[in-house]
Amino acid sequence: MRHQAWRTQQDAMARCRKFAEASGANHVFALGTALQLLGVNADAMACADGGVDVDFCQRRRSRHFPAGMRCHLWNQLRYQGCVTTVAGLRCTTPEATFAQLAQVLRFEPLVTLADGLMRRDRLLKRTTPERLRSFVTTRRYLTCRSTCLRALNLAEPDTDSSMETRLRLEMLRRGFPKPVVNFEVDDPVEGTKYLDIAYPQYRVAVEYNGQHHLRQYLADSVRLNRLAAGNWLVFAAWGEMFNDDMALDMFFNNVLEGLRGAGMTDELTPMGLWECSDGRRKPHKSVDRF
Structure with missing residues (x-):
C-alpha cells in the first residue's frame, strides 16, 4: 500500500505542476486531486481523465484556465488551516479535503474516506479523529457539517x-454490535499481531483476505490455527463474497452463530448506515490485550 500511495502522489505532482505552469498561477488543488497529492488512495475520486480540481475563495472571471482544470468556489479557503503544501504545490489539508468532499460523496464513501485518512501505517496516516472533528465543529458556515459529524x-x-x-x-x-478494529493479540510465535475486526469479550474475530493473501495462505492458516488453540474463533472474509449475496449472507450467518455460541445475546436490528450514525449505538468498552 505504501508503494501505491507513493505512485499516486508522484503522478499527481507531475500532473499538477503541468497545469500550474500552463495557467501561470499557484492554485490550491482540491477534492480528488488534493487526496492524490496527499498520497491517499481513493479510487472513487481518482482523476481518470487526467484533469485536476482547484479551489478559489472568490470568483475569477478574467483568468485563463487550461482545458481539464475544474474550478470550484469554496468559502472556507478564506480561513486559516485549510491549505497545506506538498512538494511546493498548494492543496487543501486532509481535514479540509474531507469536509469539502462531504458535499459530493455519498455517505458510505465519506466514512470510507475518513478511515483512509487515518490509517494505522504511520507513513499513510494523514490525520486523527480529533483533528477531523475539531475542523468540522469549529468552522463557520461549513456546508454538510452534520453529515461530516x-x-x-x-x-x-x-x-x-x-x-x-x-x-x-x-x-x-x-x-451487529460495533466491533473493535485491529485488535492487538499476542502470538506465541510471531509476537504482537492484529485482528482486523474483533469482539474481544467473545473471542470472535473477522479477518479480511485480499488478493495478496492467496500467496501467503499457508502462513495465515498456521497463524489462525494458533489463535484457535488460544480459544479464538476467526472467520475469513474474501472480496469475492461482496459479488455474491448468498455467500455474503451465509458468511454473516456463520459469524452470528459463532457469537451466539460464545455467549452473545444481543438481538440484531438491521438499519441503514445513516441511522447507525446518529450516536445511539455505543462502542464496546475497551478490553485489555490478550
Whole structure:
C-alpha cells in the first residue's frame, strides 16, 4: 500500500505542476486531486481523465484556465488551516479535503474516506479523529457539517484498507454490535499481531483476505490455527463474497452463530448506515490485550 500511495502522489505532482505552469498561477488543488497529492488512495475520486480540481475563495472571471482544470468556489479557503503544501504545490489539508468532499460523496464513501485518512501505517496516516472533528465543529458556515459529524461517528482510526472498512460497515448495517478494529493479540510465535475486526469479550474475530493473501495462505492458516488453540474463533472474509449475496449472507450467518455460541445475546436490528450514525449505538468498552 505504501508503494501505491507513493505512485499516486508522484503522478499527481507531475500532473499538477503541468497545469500550474500552463495557467501561470499557484492554485490550491482540491477534492480528488488534493487526496492524490496527499498520497491517499481513493479510487472513487481518482482523476481518470487526467484533469485536476482547484479551489478559489472568490470568483475569477478574467483568468485563463487550461482545458481539464475544474474550478470550484469554496468559502472556507478564506480561513486559516485549510491549505497545506506538498512538494511546493498548494492543496487543501486532509481535514479540509474531507469536509469539502462531504458535499459530493455519498455517505458510505465519506466514512470510507475518513478511515483512509487515518490509517494505522504511520507513513499513510494523514490525520486523527480529533483533528477531523475539531475542523468540522469549529468552522463557520461549513456546508454538510452534520453529515461530516455522522460520518465520523462511524469512522475508525488505525484501519488498513478500504475493504476492511466495507466489511465493518456491512456488519453494522446488518445489526451487529460495533466491533473493535485491529485488535492487538499476542502470538506465541510471531509476537504482537492484529485482528482486523474483533469482539474481544467473545473471542470472535473477522479477518479480511485480499488478493495478496492467496500467496501467503499457508502462513495465515498456521497463524489462525494458533489463535484457535488460544480459544479464538476467526472467520475469513474474501472480496469475492461482496459479488455474491448468498455467500455474503451465509458468511454473516456463520459469524452470528459463532457469537451466539460464545455467549452473545444481543438481538440484531438491521438499519441503514445513516441511522447507525446518529450516536445511539455505543462502542464496546475497551478490553485489555490478550
